[in-house]
Amino acid sequence: MNLRGRHSTPGSGPLGQGPGGGGDALRRPSDRLQARINACLTALLLLALPTAAPAVGRAVYDSQLHTVHAQAAERHQVTGRLTAHPQGTPQSLSVTGARLDDAPVSWTDAAGHKHTGIAKVASGTPTGASVRIWVDRSGSVTDPPMPVESAVLTGWVAGGMTASALAVLSLGARAAVAAVLDRRRYAQWEAEWSELEPKWSRGPSS
Numbered sequence: 266m267n268l269r270g271r272h273s274t275p276g277s278g279p280l281g282q283g284p285g286g287g288g289d290a291l292r293r294p295s296d297r298l299q300a301r302i303n304a305c306l307t308a309l310l311l312l313a314l315p316t317a318a319p320a321v322g323r324a325v326y327d328s329q330l331h332t333v334h335a336q337a338a339e340r341h342q343v344t345g346r347l348t349a350h351p352q353g354t355p356q357s358l359s360v361t362g363a364r365l366d367d368a369p370v371s372w373t374d375a376a377g378h379k380h381t382g383i384a385k386v387a388s389g390t391p392t393g394a395s396v397r398i399w400v401d402r403s404g405s406v407t408d409p410p411m412p413v414e415s416a417v418l419t420g421w422v423a424g425g426m427t428a429s430a431l432a433v434l435s436l437g438a439r440a441a442v443a444a445v446l447d448r449r450r451y452a453q454w455e456a457e458w459s460e461l462e463p464k465w466s467r468g469p470s471s
Contacts, residue, residue, distance in 0.1 A: 295446045302442050310435045314428055322424025329416035336410035345372035345398045347390055348381070364388040370396060374404055382406035 351366030365385040373379050384398040384406045401407045 293450075295450055299442060299446050303439055306435050306438055310431060313431050317431060318424045318428040321427040322420045325423035326416055326420025329411070329419045330413070333411045333413055333416050340399050340401050340407055340410050342397050343372050343374070343400055345370040345384065345396050347386060347392055347394045347396055349392055351386070351388065351390075370398060370406070372398065372400075378404070380404050 348369045348371050351368040364387070366388045367383050368386045368390070369381065370384045370386070371379060371381045380400075382398075382400075382405060384396065386396045386398075390396060399407050399409050
């Protein structure tokens with residue numbers, strides 16, 4: 266059996282395919298199959314990227330925008346009064362970068378009912394100071410509504426993550442195909458070598 270021009274080490278091109286090598290006639294069937302599969306995967310990726318990624322990004326943006334509008338309708342600001350110093354709970358930062366602390370506040374709603382709660386206020390705010398806080402329809406202290414910019418950013422991030430996931434899946438599929446075909450190449454090469462090696466070991470016939 267003549268191996269020349271038919272088999273090479275797994276994962277590499279066939280003999281004669283290097284610089285100045287032969288043409289498609291020397292390529293193994295597994296090489297041609299792998300090339301076709303890779304071409305299909307590339308075509309699928311090029312078709313999916315401009316459609317799937319924007320679609321996911323738009324869907325996430327629409328969902329987040331709905332949340333923005335819902336929170337804006339359900340939450341409003343009122344003026345409260347700080348009734349004690351901050352309670353020493355973990356600090357956070359406002360959107361402007363100011364340090365915030367949790368502190369007890371009280372306020373009166375439009376119906377004249379008095380409420381109390383814990384709100385985030387600027388660090389160092391003195392007791393008795395007036396503070397602007399966000400409350401929901403039930404009169405409980407809550408966080409500010411999500412800004413529209415957050416919905417836009419989340420949509421872009423979702424679209425970018427989708428594009429990255431598609432690229433990773435394509436590369437993973439390529440690697441899986443190569444691994445399967447390499448195992449077949451190794452098995453075929455070892456079978457042919459086990460047939461030829463005894464003949465070569467005996468040397469040329471006298």
